[in-house]
Amino acid sequence: MLTTTPETRMTFPALRRAAALVALALPCALHAQPAAKTRAAAPRDSFALTAPLPMDPAVKVGTLPNGIRYYIRQNTKPEKRAELRLVVNAGSILEDDDQRGLAHFVEHMAFNGTTNFAKNDIVTYLEGIGVRFGADLNAYTNFDETVYILPVPTDSAGILEKSFRFLGDVASGIRFDSSDVVAERGVVLSEWRDGLGAGERLRDQQFPVIFRGSRYAERLPIGKPDILEGANPGPLRRFWRDWYRPDLMAVVAVGDAEPARVERIIRQTFGPIPARPTARVRPQAAVPGHDSTLVTIAADAELTTSSVSVLWKRPAQATRTVGDLRRDLVEQLYNGMLNQRLQELALKPEAPFTGAGASSGAFVRGSEIVSLDAGAKEGRLVETLQAVLIEAERVQRHGFLASELERARTSTLRAYERAFAEREKSASEAFVDEYVNHFLTGEGAPGIAFEYAAVQRLLPAITLDEVNAVSALRAGAANRVVAVSVPDKPGLAVPTEAEIRAAFGAVVAATITPWTERVAEGALVAAVPTPGRVVSERLIPGPGITEWTLANGVRVLIKPTDFNADQILVSAFSPGGASLVEDADAFKTSLAPAIIAAGGVGEFSAIDLRKKLTGKVATAQPSIADLSEGMSGAASPKDLETLMQLLYLRFTAPRADSTVFAAQLQQFEQFLKNKDANPAAVFGDTIQQTLAMGHPRARPLSADMLRELDLTELLRIYRDRFRDAGDFTFLFVGNVTPEALKPLAEQWLGALPAGNRREAPRDAGPRQFSGVIDKAVRKGIAPQSQSVVLLAGAAPWTRTDAHALSSLGELLQMRLLERLREALGGTYSVSVNTAFSRRIRQEWQVAIQYGSAPAQADTMYAAVREEIARLRSAPPTAAEVERVKEQQRRELEVQQKQNGYWLNTIRTRVEHGDALDTLGDYLTLVNGLTAEALSAAARKFLSEENRARFVLLPEK
Structure with a gap:
């Protein structure tokens, strides 16, 4: 179906496993709760390592007599809405040879006629109550499961009942009308066609190696086009009859509805579906192990970048006990600290890679992977492989530094703290996946109150030796796969398997010194400026906006809200932008903010700044658009002053870093080298240039344009756009009050330089097309x-x-x-x-x-x-x-x-x-x-x- 990307959210299992996010990201908002009060929420023995993770008491879990499981949770964000799911523990891995692609096809047929809904009636009905097809109403099929997604209003009579009735029909009443099946062939084939391209061709070369000996290698959910072209009701109905059955299904309902009512509807709707005592056995497909390293090297003419991944496959490790949670934390710390090192190295122009990272997590059902992944600069793939392996080997030989562990602990705890602070403000969608995972894999779902309390107890006791020991589990040839992909182009040599294998031996023989670091000292703002003052104030009562004018001309607007407990957003803007520069300089002006911001602020490089802000939830980033320049940022209420300091520094103390600039240029160059091999890029550039009729401001970025970039000139452009804050408006929205913000606004915004510059954007083109x-x-x-x-x-x-x-x-x-x-x-x-x-x-x-x-x-x-x-x-x-x-x-x-x-x-x-x-x-x-x-x-x-x-x- 029309699968879209949901809004960014972090479910609790994902929170434990998102190592890079925990260690690298600065969360948007957080308000800490007293630790002692949280720990008191559960008895001490609840945190014994052998203790099972409890089910969150806010969710009701039950099983109908026919075997269907259900999860119900009342949640009022958003109000008058509920997230419904029908989860089927069956995907493409279960298809017979004549059904390849039909697990997904069945999903399509659910919207083409059921016992109670004629073809597309459910789509029409749901659109009539405000649910958009694709954006809201949705479904997906993967290797191991199929999930139907139905977000619905709950404030009108009969909507919940009718919505559950549709899901009940999916479970027991899809029609599979032959004319509808024939008509749907084209839609499914269109979805297959949309997936074609370089990525699909690489996958077809790599999956047989990665999944060697496994059914997963030959059961991609999209299936085989020849089977899709000839799909008919028989095999479709057979798949649905075999696998859409009560013992393999669960219903999840989270939202603004009374749980007893929801449970009653579920029992009435799904209870009559008969059990299947003589059903087919649901097999568990395995990913066989292997003693030696497997290598897959793929080249494609439309590929634009080179990359390498080193994967270690292992049996899945579900998080079901407190000890499992602790194990996840140790691995999360390892990934986060290694990612910090790799991120630092990528900022050096001599690095052979453009970016690299370590990760671990679910692979397919019953299997996990840990991996090292890197994007290589062209012609330097073997060097890149050696470089990332050396960093992993450096940890194995010398371990991490105590200071690295302390920062990682702080960042990890802050991420959990943030989730706990938003526990009453979390959207229903954030809970649903947790319960889906609990049903499908047995993954724990204890709720953030328990997890946060457990993490506070467990995290301080994790030692450096424990984290360092993780490296030993990510070594050796057993169950290891190296996947290489490179552009297929004249003059670019494709690495050989012998060269790839030799890289491992070279790393083992290499002399590797311990990691060293320098941590910048001193205050974020070295000299506190003389504050300004608010000279006028008014309240706009309708929307509840407070407006100030500061003595330097800065305008401040504040809209307090209670939508999120730990989020303050800021947007600062001033008219002018790139429209005020010459045509030839427009692209430089647009690039200047990102290039200068990457250098850090004041006396702090980007790396120093990240370390300085460990545990802080505050960001501020500049930008220059066509018609305006500005800043965007976010903070936790308790880190509001840090946000204000960052805004002040972005205006007054931009930092041009020549080393980072050189690395950025190389990354731009790598992006541009093979861009024209990508059909979508060529198509987009053609549209842009044709509509603009050759206007110089619509030029696609090129290598020649990169050669025009000069760091001193970019800093000059940046300073010019931000040297006068007198015509800026600063807008704050979130959990902030005028009383809390006023002294900080006077101190940091009131101290911004300002003159009498009053600008307006000009019509710099290009004009809209005609004819x-x-x-x-x-x-x-x-x-x-x-x-x-x-x-x-x-x-x-x-x-x-x-x-x-x-x-x-x-x-x-x-x-x-x-x-x-x-x-x-x-x-x-x-x-x-x-x-x-x-x-x-x-x-x-x-x-x-x-x-x-x-x-x-x-x-x-x-x-x-x-x-x-x-x-x-x-x-x-x-x-x-x-x-x-x-x-x-x-x-x-x-x-x-x-x-x-x-x-x-x-x-x-x-x-x-x-x-x-x-x-x-x-x-x-x-x-x-x-x-x-x-x-x-x-x-x-x-x-x-x-x-x-x-x-x-x-x-x-």
Whole structure:
């Protein structure tokens, strides 16, 4: 199905295993709780190493008489919503030879007709209650399981019952109508086609080696195209009948609903499904071990970078006891500390790799991997392999430093502390995966209160010797696989297997000295500046925004919220941006913030700064866009002053680091060396340059442009854009009060340099395209096509028209999904995006994108134009309008409880000079949307006077 990436979140099993995140990232927000109070939450013997992890008392777990397991948790974030899952412990690994790809095909058929829902009725129904197909309603199939994802409202009668009824039908009532199966073949084949390319060809070469002797090597979930092309109801129904059965299923429900009611609905819906006492045995596929190292070397003409991975396979280690949790912590510390070293090395221009990391975690069911991965600079892959192996060997011979362990402990504890602080604010989606994993693998789900208390007890007792000992478990030839991938291009030698194997011997024979480090001392800000003061203050009562003006002209806006306990977001912005520089310098101006910020601040290099901020939750990063320059950042309330200091230093003490700059240039060069081998990159560059009609500001980055970069000039550009804070607005949203912020704002923002500079962005181009453009790009060898269709024009901007245009885009996407995917079976997904600019020029654009088979590209384009013409000629139905409105209402309900929404909305209002006391007017627009308004918008905005069509086709 349409699988999308969920918002960033950290479930508790993932929290234990995300070593790089724990050690490298500076979390956005955290408020510490008293440790003693947390430890008192459980008796002392609960933390004995042999003690099993308890089930979180907030979740109710039960089993129906037929064997179906259920997990129910009440959670009110977001309000009036619930996350429902049907989990089937069956995936592609269970397919018979004539079913390869049909486990996934069954998932598709669940949305094409069941006992209680005719074809696509569930999609129409859910869209009518505000659930978007693809973005919300979803499902996925992998090797070992299939999961149906259903986020639904809970504040209207009958929605929960009907939603569970659909999941019940998936479990016991999919129809598999032959005509629907035939129609769905094209959709599934489109999904298969979308996955083609360099990555797929590398996978096909590497998986047989990585999974040698295992069924996993030949049971990819997407399946075989010849079987998909001939799919018929018999094998599909056989898979569903064999494996969609009560003993292999669980229902998960987390959200704003009374648990007793949810349990009653689950029992009523799933209880009548009969048990299967004589069902097929559900086998556990194994990944066989091997005594020696396996090597796989793959080259591809469309690959843009070289990489190497060293994998060690091992049996899965589920976290079920306190001792397992402690073991995970030890491994997490090891990964984090090694990653810090590798990150430091990557900042040196002499490093042979562009980036490297160590990780460990789930592989496939019953198997795990630990790995060393690195991206190699071109022609230096064997050096890269030796370099990462040397760092692992350095740890094995000499161990880590006590200071490294202390920082890793601090970072790890802070990550758990952060999760604990947000325990009452966590979104329902954050809990669901934890319960899915508990059902599928037995992974513990004790809840963050227990985990945080356990980690506080366990972490201080973990010794340096224990962490160092992990290195011995990541050595030796047994169960080791080396996977190499390189671009296939003239003049680039592909490493041989003998060279790869020789690298291991070279490392063993090498003289490796212990790691040393220098930790910068001193305060983050060496000399505290003279503070400024607030000279005017007002309250904007509707949205609850406090506004200050400081003596230096800085404007500060504060919107306190209680959406997250430990999050404060900041956005600072000033008009001007790259539009104020010469065309030839525009790309330098855009790159300057990232390059200068990578050098650190003041007396602290990037590495020194990271160490200095260990345990702090505060970030501030500069940027220069076309029309503005600014800073973005986040902090925990207790680290608010650190955030303010970082903002101050980014303005007043930028640090240009020539060594880091040299390393950055090399990384840019590596990215550009083979970029044109990637069909998608060539397609994107062609669209950009064609629409811009050769404008110098639309030049794709090239090696020649890199040679124009000079660190001194970049620092000058940076300083010019940030030398005068007098026309900056600083916007703070989150768990912050004006009382807490005011003295810090006066101290750090009030001390920023300011003059009388008042800038406005200028129209530097490029202009919007005009006329009709039809351009084909032939690049790539996979039998796939991508199409982009653009409509554009100019019109006076109004809030009503802007909303009508975005609503029209949503309606058009619904219709194109129905036409291109469901009716024609010609694509897997369609996206429609709209934009209506009002700064500089008042212009609008509609962008439509979809994939297809190359032979169908013209047919699909004709269908797109027909649907556009239909919308221009006749108004939408009342049902369609209501679907659009309800999705917007439901989306707004959730967004209005998120700090990021308010940050972006307020900033947009400020930049456009709009009044802030009308922030709630969007709902008025939604409720006022009519079929007539959408029809008028279609006639206005779906004009083909300015139309561009770009299509990517294979070279042959």
